[in-house]
Amino acid sequence: MNRPSTARHIEGVRGFIFDIDGTLALGDRLLNGYQALPGAIELIDLLTQRNIPFVAFTNGSTKTPAQLSAALGQAGIHIDASRAITPPRVAVSLFQQEKYKRILVLGTPGVWQPLADAGFDVVVSPEKANDVDAVFIGWYPEFRLADIEAAAQAVWGGAKLYTVSTAPFLATKEGRSIGISHAITAAVQSVTNAPVSIVGKPSPHAFELARSLLNMDAAQIAIVGDDLTLEHAMALQEGALSIAVHSGLASISEIEKLAPGQQPHLSLAGVEQLLEILR
Template sequence: MTEVKAPDLNAMRGFIFDVDGTLALADRGLNGYAPLPGSLELLELLRSRGLPYVVFTNGSLKTPVQLSQALGNAGIEVAPERALTPPAIAVSVFRNKGYKKILVLGAEGVWKPLADAGFEVVCAPERADDADAVFIGWYPEFGLPDLDAASRAIWQGAGFYTVSTVPYIASRDGRTLGISGALTAAISSVTDKEAIVVGKPAAEAFAIAREILGVAPEHVAIVGDDPALENEMAHLNGAISVSVHTGLYKANDFARLPDNRRPHYSLSGIDQLLELMR
């Protein structure tokens, strides 16, 4: 159903897709993707029409190459350069800030894109009190020494960044803990500093995705399952919001949003979007 004045979906020239709860669902460990109904067919339709798309997850367990491979194993075709994760956005943000040394609390998917981009990366619990920034991502091994290392760097003036602050994400097991959000909250409670989010819905995140698409904002459709992430990113940047109910949020959750924050399309799933575009 439509929530606000809905533009013609066939006038869209590029698409940004969320992954978890939108195109696919993974297991609790965020592996073993299973495509949701209509995902494979919709992406094939876009390719047949020459319409570009990117996938963009706030997850940081995997590098873009690993994400591309994992989705490919489920039949979801996306080139590595069109598989976006927050660390790819962080590279741009940190370069613009002139940062050199980054203290990372995160797995390979968090630190490797930074190291590949030429930053000096220190992985907690090793300390880097002189770091330019502290960056939080997927890190289930987190312990008190990590909290100490991050806090000391922030107390010394390091910038504080995170991939996401959401408390949970969608998986085949329902709600799965959003580890980066929990860690960010812990560090904020100690340092009294609020983290800057580099994933969705940050303006920098949309700018990089749109640059890859090469499409004006008003011709970009952002498809996702979270009112505060994909839907909000669309409204903040003049894009079209297409929300689906196959994640953790249902039709009523989107209907309760203020009028100026409701999605342009609120759909049961990708399969309904496919039908609208055929």
């Protein structure tokens, strides 16, 4: 790690967007039982003490922001629920902009509860509803054929198709785990041929919500994450600083294979090295 070089890269940063799984913490395959990764507790405490704005953004949808905040707190990572972003939180903002009223959801309460709390008329699959404005797919490991059929019927009826993520994998304590929303979305698309909109990372909708919470320009934001197709891709497309860590999915060899101009601005072993820089 070249300190003069890293200092030049990070000197303009005023706020941070942190990934969670593989960056700040690791959970099990059901995204429970978080354990803080080295440096994560101290880094978040340091930013809080210095009043440096940050948000924690997961593409997981097992928990509401309040539940996510509580789960991370049990691991010693203290992040207020107002700073915790999940794709359903992004969906609330997007669906309000689109003036949707009724949503068919394929997912557990962490997926549909934020929508219901925001006042949407939520139909939870496998209940069928062919008069919905949108179909929203999230964390749903118990999905069955009836859920795919309910989603397909709604799409054929004119509903728009949305998903929290199409990332095929996520980092867990046990290694790579299959992205459930990716699998369900692929199944629905295979029978409907419908275009799908992603509401989680790396979508512009996701970044805009995070940026608005930080209340600063993209050039002042560093996005820290372990997935080159999510956090790094979002940083490149939005003009933010990309900090890749090797504590989850991305390896040093994968990063080095990226073309010049497509590599992260900083490549670190983990957030403990970012802590060293900021200290």
